[in-house]
Structure formats: structure tokens, C-alpha cells
Amino acid sequence: MSHDVIVDALPYIDTGYDEPGVREAAIAMVEDEKKRYRPTKNYLEHLQPLNLSAFETEVMRVEFERVSARQPMDTLSMKRYELPPPPPGKMTDVAAWSECVDNSMAQLEHQATRITNLQLMEEYGSEAWKSHNNMLQNMLTKQQALLQDLKKEIQELNWSRKNMQTKAGEELRHLESSWVSLVSRNYEIEQACVMLEAQIAKLEMEKSNQD
Template sequence: MASQEVIVDALPYIDTGYDEPGVREAAIAMVEDEKKRYRPTKNYLEHLPPLNLSAFETEIMRNEFERLSVRQPMDTLSMKRYELPPPPPGKMTDVSAWSECVDNSFAQLEHQATRLMNLELLGENGSEAWKSHNEELQRMLSRTQAQLADLKKAVQEVNWARKSLQCKAGEELRHLESTWVSLVSRNYDIEQACVNLQQQLQRYSELLEAKRDNHDNNNASDQEM
């Protein structure tokens, strides 16, 4: 898309008259006129890259979307790992089968012991860990608030700079407008004086012409006598 340079000449800090009757209606009419003249083509977004709807999808999300698309129910949580089944009926006298059951029992017992240990650690250190987590959140909040204050200060400085520049430009514009009005008024006075001089010259020319005619007539009369 070819970029078009746009010159923004708005001076909101010094411009007046926005609340006057008819101004809003005129602005809306200009916008509507622009909308009528803007005719987007079928491929008016061709300068943009194609939309990638799966940019943030993971393998798990894709599997879930596929499951939902075919209306399959969600797999239930398997509790088989927590069971302690005995050997099958055909292997009740098999030592290796019973060894597997014993190993499974040891694994389940170790798992439960680990859970109990984690609960004990949580009871002893959970409050301190939670306090430490809250303190870290408070530090993050303080840093974020400081960044927000810096951004607000920067925005305020930009606004003050814009206001200062616009007020300075407003003073210069008012001075130039006053100078322009003065020059236009002086030009009008000069043009009026020129018109008056032309009229005087015209009258003087007519008087001079009349005197010449009278003089010529007098000379002609003297010669006849």
C-alpha cells in the first residue's frame, strides 16, 4: 500500500469554536463525504500477511479441538495406578506375578509416604513460602506502579511540550494574522488613494483639455476679427 503523507495542522490547545452551532454537523458531513469517496476493493487487505488462526495452538489444544469437533467425551481420570490388584486367577501360584504385585505395593506406599512428607513440609513452611510469594508480588506491584508513574510523567511532559509549542505557535499565528490584517488594510488604503489620484488626474486632464479648447476657440475668434 502506498503511504500518503498527512500533515496534521490541528492545534487543539488554542483552536476555538468547536462548540459553536453547526461545527459538529460540518465535521460529520466531511466524514460521511470521505466515506462515500472511499471504495475499498475486494483485496484491500492484500498488503497484510495471511491470518494464521493456529499460531498459538499447542498439540494438546489441537487434540482437544479435534475431540470436540467429533463430539467425543473427555477421557476420565485413570485411577488404575492407585489400585493394588492381586495376580490374575491363572497366576495365583506364580511367584513372578506376586513379585510384581509386591513391587506395585511398595511403589504405592512410597508414593503415599512422599505425599505425607509434602504435607508435613507444607505445614511447616507453607506459611513462610506464601508470605515470601506475597512479598514478591508486592515488589512486582511496586515496580509496576513506578513504571506507571514514569509513563504518566512522560505523557504529561509530552502534553506540556505540545501545549507549549502550540501556545507559542498560536502567538505567532495571531501576530501574523494581525500583520496580515494591517497589510490588507494598508493595501486597501493605498488602492483607495490610487483610485482618488486617478480620479483627480482624470479631472485635471478634463480641465486641461477644456482650457485648451477655450484657448483655441479664442485664438480663432481673434483671427477672424
């Protein structure tokens, strides 16, 4: 059994769409079709349940819980940048002072790394950003070209449809004119036949009266 649908509408040449009642009749047909195919209560029941936490990290989970509980966000901790001395009870403890010195060295190294990163950013950051922008521009240009090609294909398709429908409309009008002409001729022939039959009947009646 074929499921092909033959569309006999020619929107480029058909008329009458703006006539009163046409739009209402079309809407009524659509509503009637919708009543025949009512969707089920859950038309996604054949799919597996959606896992909303598939890509959720521990940090995201904690943050979501904080937002749900309407708790304030923790302030930025500056503890890692502090250089506290040994506690009062260990002011003469060499190990405590060594730990403080190690902490200060780690802080200095961290700051040196930040300075190095800033210097690298100052020297190469602009070029890296330009390269990134160029990549984005190339992507944009490519997508715009694809869009233009797609618009061109759509325009050519619409033009082809319009051309085909215009030719079909001319042929239909020619056939309709021929049909009207033939029907008119047939009517004239029928009228002539009726007149001839009437004349023949009249002649036959006159002949019978003479006999």
C-alpha cells in the same frame, strides 16, 4: 524525493471543527482515500502458512480429538491404588504373592512420598507462596512505575504541543491583525489616490477650459 508530511493543523487553537458539514467532509475524504488503496483478497499471502500444531503434544492431540468427537472424558482411574490378591488359580503361588507384596510396598512408598510432600508444603509452602507474591508485587510496582513515566511523558508532550501551538496562535493572530491593518491602509491609500487622481483630472479639465 522527500516523503515528509507537513501537518499545518493546530488542534489546540483551531476552531470550526464543530461547524455543520465539517465532519461529513472529513469522512468523505477518508472514504475517498480508502477507495484508492483497496486491500487484496489475501494480504498475508506472502507469509508462510501458520503451523497450529507446532506446540501440540501427544496428550493435547488426543484430547483435541476426543473433544472434536464429542466423547466423554475418562473417569479417574483408581487401579494404581488397588491392592488386589493373586487370582484364584494362584492363591498358593509364592511368586504371585511376592508380586502382590511388591505392589503393596510400592503403594506404601508412594503414600509415604505424598505425606512427605504434604509436610514440606505445610512447612515451606506458605513462605514459597509469599516469595512468589512478592515477586509478582515487585513486577506490578515496576510496571506501574513505567506506566506513570509513560503517562508523564505523554502529558509533557501534550503540554509542550499546547504551549507551542498557543504561542504560534498568538503570533498568527498578531500577523493576521497586522495583515488586516496593512490591507486597510492600502485600501485607504488607494482611495486617496483615486480621489487625488479625480481632483487632478478635474483641475486639468478646468485649466483646459480656461485656455
